[in-house]
Amino acid sequence: MQETQSHSKFLYCPSLTKYQRRQTIEVKIGDVPLGGNNPIRVQTMTISDTMNTPAVVAECIRLIEAGSEYIRITAPSIKEAENLQNIKKELRKLGYTTPLIADIHFTPNAAELAARIVEKVRINPGNFADRKRFEIIEYTEAEYQAELERIREKFVPLLKICKEYGTALRIGTNHGSLSDRIMSRYGDNPLGMVESALEFLRIAEDEGFYNIVLSMKSSNPQVMVQAYRLLVQRLQEEGLKPYPLHLGVTEAGDGEDGRIKSAVGIGTLLEDGLGDTVRVSLTEDPEYEIPVAKKLVNRYTEREKLQKPIPAIENYPINPFAYHRRETCEILNIGAKNVPRVIADFSTFEKIEMDDLKKIGHFYLPATDKWAMNDLGADFLYLGNKSVPFMLPNGLQAIQDYQVWLKQKTEKAYPLCNLTEYLSCNDFSPTLNFLLLDVDSTDLQGELLHRLQNEKKSWVMVLKTGNPHALPAVRALVVRLIQNRIDLPVIIWRSYCTQDLEQLQIDASTDIGGLLLDGLGDGLMISVPNELISEGNSLAFGILQATRTRITKTEYISCPSCGRTLFDLQEVTAKIRKRTDHLKGVKIAIMGCIVNGPGEMADADYGYVGSGKGKISLYRGKEIVKRTVAEENALDELINLIKEDGKWIEPV
CATH class of the missing domain: 3.20.20.20 (Dihydropteroate synthase-like)
Structure with missing residues (x-):
């Protein structure tokens, strides 16, 4: 039998039997504050090229009218970050005041520019100051502290700009893009995810900056749920502020599978009172994400009144x-x-x-x-x-x-x-x-x-x-x-x-x-x-x-489209699914770009990743095995790779 432990050791949940929202600080994000006594917010992300201002503006309007309370837009480089100003200007001119969020990977200078324009910036601590090489690195304590100082030097300028402009910040850990430093010391697990965020959070608190939202995303709901719980636990244990949580299962996929996986991960946390904003990541047009997020959130609008008493767990x-x-x-x-x-x-x-x-x-x-x-x-x-x-x-x-x-x-x-x-x-x-x-x-x-x-x-x-x-x-x-x-x-x-x-x-x-x-x-x-x-x-x-408790079909780890995507994700996912959905137990990652590619494929057997216009890179686990394959040949090459490994069976 499992060892009985005192419930007092577990601080991640307000109550195991009575529904109540975890009390957090309020974060100012434009005119739509998050956390505190505010309702659970829903949001999504645009898929249009950020440089195409009319397309992004039109898409934002569709998403706002569908009920999205925040709109996230990718800004992979300086030029996209600059164009956020044009997008925001057009939306405000049309009377739309919904807060905009810049999604940043790899480029601190783009984050600094975006923080002067939009209401919130999302950074990924796994790649904000690091380039992932999948290397095992042994650090002495002095060397590790030197790495933290290096991160501080890159991060503090962004914090100062956010302070000056009243910009909120999301420190958003992705399971698949943990830095080599974190992986080497803590491992590819929920603890590594939490420590990745806490490194940045401690620096922010040292600088007196608290307008922060946290997230712990993974394509595996089991890992995702454990990471969020552990994060809340560690915040309390270290006496850090109770920051609001952005919930999401990344690369959930499409159709039934995407909805089930998202609900398993997000819903489990909402049941325990965790979560202040929700994004459902489907490989579909983002308009279809909003109703799913709303249905998840609406389960809890009257939960405190409707629930029947449950004996307490001591x-x-x-x-x-x-x-x-x-x-x-x-x-x-x-x-x-x-x-x-x-x-x-x-x-x-x-x-x-x-x-x-x-x-x-x-x-x-x-x-x-x-x-x-x-x-x-x-x-x-x-x-x-x-x-x-x-x-x-x-x-x-x-x-x-x-x-x-x-x-x-x-x-x-x-x-x-x-x-x-x-x-x-x-x-x-x-x-x-x-x-x-x-x-x-x-x-x-x-x-x-x-x-x-x-x-x-x-x-x-x-x-x-x-x-x-x-x-x-x-x-x-x-x-x-x-x-x-x-x-x-x-x-x-x-x-x-x-x-x-x-x-x-x-x-x-x-x-x-x-x-x-x-x-x-x-x-x-x-x-x-x-x-x-x-x-x-x-x-x-x-x-x-x-829940990874019984595997009966092929699993697809498929990212939602965004402005970084280098091919039509919905079309390609459908093609790959049609040729491979009989491969019971095989996990195939389909990634539109390198940002979430090799990282989020950490949990997959094979990866199909956009590496350029019309070009695909193929992975076996974390290892790239074929580079810049022409897109028209890439699916056949993927199947050949599966055959080489003896995992292919002919469809009946």
Whole structure:
């Protein structure tokens, strides 16, 4: 069992059971202040060439009218930074006062110029004063301090300009672009990310500059969540000011995957009261990012009023800064080292036919009288009080309500019992049984506690809650299981009635994904309207993929477009996906430019990076293996590289 630690050691979260926003200082960003008592803001980034003033202005207007409260514009060099003045002038002339943010990488002089023009400047501490070479460098303490002095010399001029012009500053760490200095001393991990920001933050505080926002972005939601938590923890431990947080999962991708990954990372932190502004990074036109961000944020506008009381967690046995799956016993194919299982809910179907199973990845082939299954084949089928008039495929097993199961006891079917049935009956399956517990009313003591602590190894708990503050409600009960040394596996069951697929993706990814990120689940069941069964099944596997707890498909780490992009990201991503989406478990990074290229590919197997107009560089992990490949040949060359490594399989 995990070691129980005092909750007082964990300062990252205002409360583990009651929703309340973390109190931060207020940061002035033009006329739209951030943090403090202000609402959670939403923002996005332009994709037009910064030198094309009319295009950027038109795009800004579209984004503002879509609801973006800040607009970020890339300024990779002095000329783009200078042109921010023209962009701002045109927008103000048209009556738009939305604060503008300059996005800076590698060029301190561009940052200094931009700070005189726009309301906020974003710098990346990994490349503001360093050039990444992926080198291991051993520093003596004196040499390390000399490096910090070098950074101070480059950083202080920007701080003085920000002070003079009232410009806000975001110190935005990216997991993939940590400096060699940080990597060598702290490692490629959340601690390295936090230290990268703190180096700059300590200098800023020494200079008396506090108009700062912080971010810890990664394409891996697990790393991203741990880094933000650790950052808040370290701010408190060091007595630094409680700065507002900009939340985002970088290179989230597009479509369903991008929305799920963003919601898993951002939503998990919002649940714990962390976050003051949100940017959802989709490989789509930025107008499509705003509705997703708004749906994430709007979940918390009334949360304090709507939430139901949850018993407080006095001692927290989970390490929130590192992933450890809760230790459970193995029951059939659930728990222990088994991948989390997916249960499809067909209990509201009037009649279940063979063709219905296509919606959950199981296909009947009449010609051979056999079943086939794809990578998104559900593991269990919940039938409620019904049965199926045909034999289920080998890869699928049934769950029935206890009284129905008791009468039928068919092969490959297992009972779901309520609490009364569990405590009063004794005729159960010798192999596998499911116990449904209402999280909101379960009193884990007395006979129930005694039974669960001494249970024969055939029971799996299904935890269901109606609390709008669902994640902490389930977390609180699982914590009590750990504290009482109950090691039975847990299935998380959430029901949704919305017809809005995007809202469903956001809600489920947040409610369930956050628990999986902390290792608190052995399976999930997402109940949705019958017409969304297929989408619900895909969503379940997508959540497992995003939390890195069960990999069932190719993963694409794809950056959102911006003014630095050297090719059409949406078009190229679609082409690469079409040729490679059958490569289960392979991670492919698709990067529009060198800024986020080799860095954010730290978590990928292969990288496809824009290196010039019509030119692509290909990477194996962090190593560049082919330079300046003509774009028309680059996808074939990428596939050849995968074949060389023996990871290619021909599509069926």
